[in-house]
Amino acid sequence: MEVGSIAADLHEQEHHGPPTPNQSSRVDAQTLGIYLFIISEIMLFGAFFTAYFFLRVVKGDPWPAPGTTIPVGIAAVNTAVLVSSSFTMHWANVSAKNGNRPAMRAGLWATFFLGLTFLSVQINEYVHLGWSPQDHAQGTIFYGLTGLHGAHVTVGLLLLLFANIRANRGHFSPDAHRGVEIPGIYWHFVDVMWIFVFFSLYIL
Amino acid sequence: MAFAAKLKAPGWYRALLGMIIAFGFGLGLDVGIRALYGWHPLIETDAITTIELIAVPIGFLIGLGAFDYWFRWASGAPTIPEDHSGHGARSWRDYFRVNTDHKVIGLQYICTTFFFFVCGGLMAMLMRAELAAPGLQFVSPNTFNGLFSVHASLMIFLFIIPVFAGIANYVLPLMIGAPDMAFPRLNALSYWMLPIAGIMMLASFFAPGGSFATGWTAYAPLSTDTPLGQTFFSVAIQFAGASSIATALNFLVTIITMRAPGMTFWRMPLLVWANFTTSLLVVIATPFIAGSQFFLILDRALHTNFFDVAKGGDILMYQHVFWFYSHPAVYIMMLPGFGIISEVISTHARKPVFGYRMMAFSLMAIIVLGFTVWAHHMFVSGMFPWLRVPMMITTMLIALPTGIKIFSWLATLWRGVIHLTTPMLFALGFITMFTLGGISGVMLAVIPFDIHVSDTYFVVAHIHYVLFGGSVFTIFAGIYHWFPKMTGRMYDETLGKIHFWLSFIFFNTTFGPMHLVGIDGMPRRVADYAHQYAAWNAFISVSAFIFGMTFFIFVYNIVTSWRHGPVAVANPWRAHTLEWQVSSPPPIFNFDEVPTVVGGPYEYGVPGAVHGVFKERVPVTTAAGGGGAPPPVNTE
Incomplete structure (x- = not known):
């Protein structure tokens, strides 16, 4: 059977607004969107890790470059800072779900400042490393991967800042807290990615 | 005052202002950093251009209003209640604004991409004029290198990939019964990043030293040593790639979360399946080309050592990263076309698609296999010898799912009531031409043969058989098929058929002989050639000019039909899919x-x-x- 078509005079009914779309998945659009975005981010890191792989595995060059050192201790502490920020983020998210606003705000700000600490330590490390990305391929890849990660931390911090501003302005409720949840997912991704970067560049 | 209000409201005035402010910001940033570090000279053209290429487009996008909603959202300000004023087009001006209607965005995409198609086509005509006879006629060798580089880049990144996104943008939400895409504002942003990329590639001709001239592949270390034009390519790819990823993400979320009740995955039209798989490819693969171009930009602008062999860089790494995107990219350029062909053949032959589930499975098989064949582009690059044979085998394996699709289409046609309308003609033309391109593809997968014809016109013939005879024919089929739906008017069937037959014939006389001169050893990407190829090249050039002119039949047909064509009924093809069950053009x-x-x-x-x-x-x-x-x- 051919279904009759909607008559063209629907153009005149545009003030009705769009029909409610059917929700055909248990996952909501925003959450699915951020997960897909993270997949593409992982692949971008993949391209940089490919460069790392070619240097260390395919060519077998020494790591770090001869005559240079990488400050593992500071980075390990910094890793702990970043990982702990994932827990505060989780706390903020759970509190948002439970409607505990003071805890949510405390969690968001704690995450933000832990992230800021991480970034500052990272910049401080750049200043004191004593070698630059222009010196050798090892430097290029070290700065490339940590820089790419630093850029992601910066984006994560921006998202957290937005969430903080909105939380301070009274946004978010147990029913509507996607503005905490989505930056949270991104922040966890940034954390997990750092663990891979840390192990590849500092430990291995 | 009125002018001040115009500067505050989103639109072209504010976009201009945004570009000026961004230019100033970029200039200050560059000069400031150089002053801080004590580098001289303070004003350095290459550095400033690199920064401005990134800053000015962002200023444009902010000014145009692509981010307005998000700025308000981020600052926690009360967002303006949606009055749907940015949705739908009431006059032609609405097509030049940030519009959130997927139908408007679809047409924006299609018109923009066809503009760049014409630009790329004119460059092809110039190249054929140069190649009509041995020796140098019209352009210098470097200009010629620039012409084929920009031609390929425009055709790939500004025409084939985005025009499919445009067609799907228009049709896909209708097909799955959704009122719009999942993220309409992101959709608008994806569109507006596209013309930026195209204009940047065209503008590279005005850069000192000419446009980028390293082919669309921009192999390092050649691309790290060439003049400024190369940076235009690398940055343009970032904008086109970001646009591509954002659209793909949008399609995936739309398909997964917004299907009409009852539309299970196995009731989706194959165009939806095709775009689902293509979008998966884009989301997974495109970041790799972004990565490869980041490496290039960093090497060029900051003198890092990704590709500086003297300091431990690895130039083969570029090719691996590049082709890890760019081989899947050929499926990004083909799978949506497969979807269009399934729609067209089934509708115009009045038969169910043969092997519907196998059609969907073979799409999935192609994307999985598509990630395992990248190094067949590198048989002569000096890469690990052990990687050659596995890559040859996987490449040949891809012919299996593709063959399933070809034979399923043929079986769909079998005993169908075939209506030889223009879209159907293009679909049939696609099947024959794409099969030929596929056969030369399997030939190229064979390592000894590939080594023999590497960098010859055989490769040029192959790429044009799969990308023109394949992708572009499906684009024409799709445009003709959905033209009544998009415009509410019918195109001229006679002109459409003339367009098909002329382009079909002259496509073959243009690219067919390239196989022969290629096997004889005529190198591609060279402005001059040996006298032994003169006769065939003159023939190819004449064919190419006629072939180029057939496009104007299409333009004439589309333009006049859009303005004065007979009014189309809602469902001229008596199709079953949902987009045909609403009026033509669809309600807002x-x-x-x-x-x-x-x-x-x-x-x-x-x-x-x-x-x-x-x-x-x-x-x-x-x-x-x-x-x-x-x-x-x-x-x-």
Whole structure:
């Protein structure tokens, strides 16, 4: 059977607004969107890790470059800072779900400042490393991967800042807290990615 | 005052202002950093251009209003209640704004990409003029290198990939019964990043040292040593890639979360399946080309050592990263076309698609295999010898799922009621030409043969058989097929058929002989050639000029039909899929009420078969229902 078509005079009914779309998945659009975005981010890191792989595995060059050192201790502490920020983020998210606003705000700000600490330590490390990305391929890849990660931390911090501003302005409720949840997912991704970067560049 | 208000409201005035501010910001940033570090000279053209290429487009996007909503959202300000003023087009001006209507964005995409198609085509004509005879006629070798580089980049990144996104943008939400895409504002942003990339590639001709001239592949270390034009390419790719990823993400979320009730994955039209798989490829693979171009930009601008062999860089790494995107990219350029062909053949042959599930599975098989064949582009690059044979085998394996699709289309045609309309002609032309391109593809997968014809016109012939005879024919099929839906008017069938036959014939006389001169050893990407190829090249050039002119038949047909063509009924092809069940062009919000899907999309000839039903509405008993008489049962 051919279904009759909607008559063209629907153009005149545009003030009705769009029909409610059917929700055909248990996952909501925003959450699915951020997960897909993270997949593409992982692949971008993949391209940089490919460069790392070619240097260390395919060519077998020494790591770090001869005559240079990488400050593992500071980075390990910094890793702990970043990982702990994932827990505060989780706390903020759970509190948002439970409607505990003071805890949510405390969690968001704690995450933000832990992230800021991480970034500052990272910049401080750049200043004191004593070698630059222009010196050798090892430097290029070290700065490339940590820089790419630093850029992601910066984006994560921006998202957290937005969430903080909105939380301070009274946004978010147990029913509507996607503005905490989505930056949270991104922040966890940034954390997990750092663990891979840390192990590849500092430990291995 | 009125002018000040114009500068505050989103639009072109503010976009201009945004570009000026961004230019100033970029200049200050560059000069400031150089002053801080004590580098001289303070004003350095290459550095400033690199920064401005990134800053100015962002200023443009902010000024145009692509981020307005998000700025308000981020600052926690009360967002303006949605009055749908940015949705739908009431005049042609609305096509030049940040519009959130997927139908408007679809047309924006299609028109923009066809503009760049013309630009790329004119460059091809110039190249053929240069190649009409041995020796140098019109352009210098470096200009010629620039021409084929920009030609390929425009055709790939500004025409084939985005025009499919445009067609799908228009059709896909309608097909799955959604009022719009999942993220309409992101959709608008994806579109507006596209012309930026195209204009940047064209503008590279004005850069000191000429446009980028390293081919669309931009192999390092050649691309790290060439003049400034190369940076235009690398940055343009970032914008086109970001646009591509954002659209793909949008498609995936739309398909997964917004299907009409009853539309299971196995009731989706194959165009939706094709875009689902393509979008997966884009999301997974495109970041790799972004990465490769980041490496290039960093090497060029900051003198890092990704590709500086003297300091431990690895130039083969570029090719691996590049082809890890760019081989899947050929499926990004082909799978949506497969979807279009399935729609067109099934509808115009009045038969269900043969092997519907296998069609979907073979799409999935192609994307999985597509990630395992990248190094077949590198057989002569000096990469690990052990990687060659596995890559040859996987490359040949890809012919299997592709063959499943070809034979399924043929089986769909078998004993169908074939209506030789223009879209159907292009679909048939696609099947034959793409099969030829596929065969030369399998030939190229064979390592010894590939080594023999590497960098010859055989490769040029192959790429054009799969990308023109393949992708572009499907684009024409799709444009003709959905033209009545998009514009509400019918195109001229006679002109359409003339367009098909002329382009089909002259396509073959243009690219067919390239196989021969290629096997004879004529190198590609060179402005001059040996006298032994002169006769064939003169023939190819003449064919190419006629072939180029056939495009104007298409333009004339589309433009005049759009303005004065006969009014199209809602469902001129008597198709079952949902987009044909609404008026032509569709209402501003697509549906009054989201329809319910109760059956497969291609049940042509099955008595009583229905794809979607509209609640609260008795079937309209006028011709608007399509097909003329109001049959309660389509017994075709």
